[in-house]
Amino acid sequence: MMQSRYNLRLIGIALFAxxxxxxxxxxxxxxxxxxxxxxxxxxxQKIIQITRWFNDYLExxxxxxxxxxxxxxxxxxxxxxSGAASYAIVSSQYLSTxxxxxxxPVLVPAQKDDVYYRKVLVVKNEQMAADLSxxxxxxxxxxxxxxxxxxxxxxxLEKKAIKTQDTRFLQVKKDIDALLALAFGRVDAAxxxxxxxxxxxxxxxxxxxxxxxVGEIDKILRAPLCAIKGGRGGDAVATAALVEAFKKxxxxxxxxxVMSTMAIDSWVSFKPEMMEGAR
Amino acid sequence: MKPVALRxxxxxxxxxxxxxxxxxxxxxxxxxxTPPPGASVDLSKRVVVLKSxxxxxxxxxxxTYLGQIEHPVTIVTMNDEASDRAIAAKLEEHEPDxxxxxxxRAALVVRDHFRQVPMVFAMVPAxxxxxxxxxxxxxxxxxxxLASFDFMxxxxxxxDLRRVLVFYNPSFSGPFVKSTRQxxxxxxxxxxxxxxxxxxxxxxxxxxxxxxxxxxxxxxxxTVIQSRAFATLKRLVDxxxxxxxxxxxxxxxxxxxxxxxxxxxxGLGSQAAVLTQRLLSDEPMPTQERIQPPIGxxxxxxxEAAKRVGLTVPRDAFPYINRIIGEDTPGKASEKAVxx
Numbered sequence: 001m002m003q004s005r006y007n008l009r010l011i012g013i014a015l016f017a018x019x020x021x022x023x024x025x026x027x028x029x030x031x032x033x034x035x036x037x038x039x040x041x042x043x044x045q046k047i048i049q050i051t052r053w054f055n056d057y058l059e060x061x062x063x064x065x066x067x068x069x070x071x072x073x074x075x076x077x078x079x080x081x082s083g084a085a086s087y088a089i090v091s092s093q094y095l096s097t098x099x100x101x102x103x104x105p106v107l108v109p110a111q112k113d114d115v116y117y118r119k120v121l122v123v124k125n126e127q128m129a130a131d132l133s134x135x136x137x138x139x140x141x142x143x144x145x146x147x148x149x150x151x152x153x154x155x156x157l158e159k160k161a162i163k164t165q166d167t168r169f170l171q172v173k174k175d176i177d178a179l180l181a182l183a184f185g186r187v188d189a190a191x192x193x194x195x196x197x198x199x200x201x202x203x204x205x206x207x208x209x210x211x212x213x214v215g216e217i218d219k220i221l222r223a224p225l226c227a228i229k230g231g232r233g234g235d236a237v238a239t240a241a242l243v244e245a246f247k248k249x250x251x252x253x254x255x256x257x258v259m260s261t262m263a264i265d266s267w268v269s270f271k272p273e274m275m276e277g278a279r
Numbered sequence: 280m281k282p283v284a285l286r287x288x289x290x291x292x293x294x295x296x297x298x299x300x301x302x303x304x305x306x307x308x309x310x311x312x313t314p315p316p317g318a319s320v321d322l323s324k325r326v327v328v329l330k331s332x333x334x335x336x337x338x339x340x341x342x343t344y345l346g347q348i349e350h351p352v353t354i355v356t357m358n359d360e361a362s363d364r365a366i367a368a369k370l371e372e373h374e375p376d377x378x379x380x381x382x383x384r385a386a387l388v389v390r391d392h393f394r395q396v397p398m399v400f401a402m403v404p405a406x407x408x409x410x411x412x413x414x415x416x417x418x419x420x421x422x423x424x425l426a427s428f429d430f431m432x433x434x435x436x437x438x439d440l441r442r443v444l445v446f447y448n449p450s451f452s453g454p455f456v457k458s459t460r461q462x463x464x465x466x467x468x469x470x471x472x473x474x475x476x477x478x479x480x481x482x483x484x485x486x487x488x489x490x491x492x493x494x495x496x497x498x499x500x501x502t503v504i505q506s507r508a509f510a511t512l513k514r515l516v517d518x519x520x521x522x523x524x525x526x527x528x529x530x531x532x533x534x535x536x537x538x539x540x541x542x543x544x545x546g547l548g549s550q551a552a553v554l555t556q557r558l559l560s561d562e563p564m565p566t567q568e569r570i571q572p573p574i575g576x577x578x579x580x581x582x583e584a585a586k587r588v589g590l591t592v593p594r595d596a597f598p599y600i601n602r603i604i605g606e607d608t609p610g611k612a613s614e615k616a617v618x619x
Contacts, residue, residue, distance in 0.1 A: 169549075172549070184425060261598060
């Protein structure tokens with residue numbers, strides 16, 4: 001009798017211990033989504049800041065997710081293929097690549113309801129609007145190897161009937177540098193996003209008024225949030241929760257700072273037709 | 280008179296040093312970069328990138344440069360121990376059509392030994408003193424940015440920036456400050472200039488200055504940018520609820536200045552590539568285009584410093600700030616950004 005009571009007590013202790021000590025293990029095993037982010041053009045410090053704000057924001061939402069920037073696209077693919085990442089925010093140009101097929105765009109960032117970066121050619125001297133031969137254009141390079149990017153840009157200029165014999169490109173870090181270089185006569189033209197004009201008008205209204213916008217040269221779909229097929233990104237419930245959290249981002253101080261730094265003000269649902277005519 | 284043995288020792292020492300210098304390899308490293316497929320330029324023209332040392336700061340310039348240049352390029356790192364003559368002799372073997380000289384020593388070797396070869400120089404602080412701009416075949420990028428350019432960047436963070444105070448030592452930067460005052464006036468900046476004799480003179484000069492101002496501007500005057508002078512200025516502007524802006528280095532923004540605009544090294548590489556393309560195509564260039572200030576700048580903004588004076592950095596400026604330090608939200612921990 002004593003022995004059986006002792007055995008029962010032992011079993012009780014063992015059960016209690018099992019429940020108690022396993023509880024945190026179960027909690028730790030609760031899935032956490034990794035949202036990998038790759039922006040070839042953002043500098044490290046800026047990414048650190050965005051990461052901190054992004055994760056601070058995610059902590060205020062019911063979803064368990066971490067924003068995780070990577071330094072090169074190869075790392076992004078490896079994380080996606082190994083199942084270590086469920087979602088990715090990556091330049092839309094990668095969607096059309098072979099490995100990009102594993103990405104399912106879900107949301108696209110927008111500014112004033114526009115899901116594209118629109119780049120326009122700006123000149124100071126109107127005569128150059130048709131002929132940029134042996135001239136220098138200031139531009140930011142995004143998502144591509146510079147020489148390839150420059151070749152593509154020259155093709156776009158030629159499609160607009162602009163002469164580009166021996167046209168040179170000056171790479172700058174930010175669009176405002178390109179406009180300032182033009183304002184100070186350091187280059188002959190600049191290709192910048194339309195949003196940069198508003199900022200220049202504030203900094204240097206006289207210069208802004210002296211510029212001529214020749215036309216839209218490029219239309220790039222902003223980097224979408226994509227679910228990674230085959231992993232937890234394929235889970236419709238988890239994706240719906242993430243989508244809801246992203247759509248509410250602008251309502252939080254940290255979320256708002258992330259969005260300001262990324263020059264966006266909302267996330268909208270992706271539609272396949274958004275890819276048409278865009279890079 | 281020295282004993283014979285001692286004299287011999289000196290001779291041996293001098294001879295050994297001479298032998299070491301003579302035998303030292305001219306280059307620390309040589310790397311050939313083949314042109315990319317589909318290059319659209321004359322591939323018979325060769326470029327030599329000459330680095331004064333293996334300082335990694337040069338590599339950031341070279342990386343962007345190579346991303347744009349389609350000619351065959353040889354990258355050479357000079358050996359500190361080799362003589363300039365030995366380096367020049369070895370460089371001749373590469374038969375360069377143009378040099379990109381990075382740093383003072385590289386620029387001087389090219390200036391003195393390759394008078395007929397075009398050169399683009401960058402990262403040479405005293406280029407005027409070295410008379411680098413005298414030859415028509417020489418182009419270059421100065422270390423000093425255009426003050427108006429920097430002030431436009433500062434205005435991203437401080438839209439109402441108008442009255443700026445600058446301390447300077449006339450023996451170092453008198454003419455520069457005078458010309459800058461005129462230059463920035465055209466862009467709506469009223470620059471009040473206060474001469475100082477030395478770092479210890481700054482507090483007196485600050486307290487005697489009776490005008491109002493929005494910010495104190497630091498530029499590359501060795502008297503004003505030394506740490507003691509900065510500490511004094513920081514204490515004084517903090518007491519008055521003002522801010523410091525810097526055109527020197529982002530370390531000042533990390534130390535409490537509101538904003539800094541510093542050199543963007545990859546940008547220098549692209550600028551050097553454009554100058555290379557122009558020289559190699561024999562395009563005539565006026566002097567002001569041959570020797571030019573850096574285009575673009577690395578803007579760092581310290582949100583803690585902004586918060587201290589109740590300044591709100593406009594949200595539409597955020598995408599154009601290269602580096603943001605600290606937090607501007609009350610109650611949030613102030614955490615400085617660090618490299619990953």
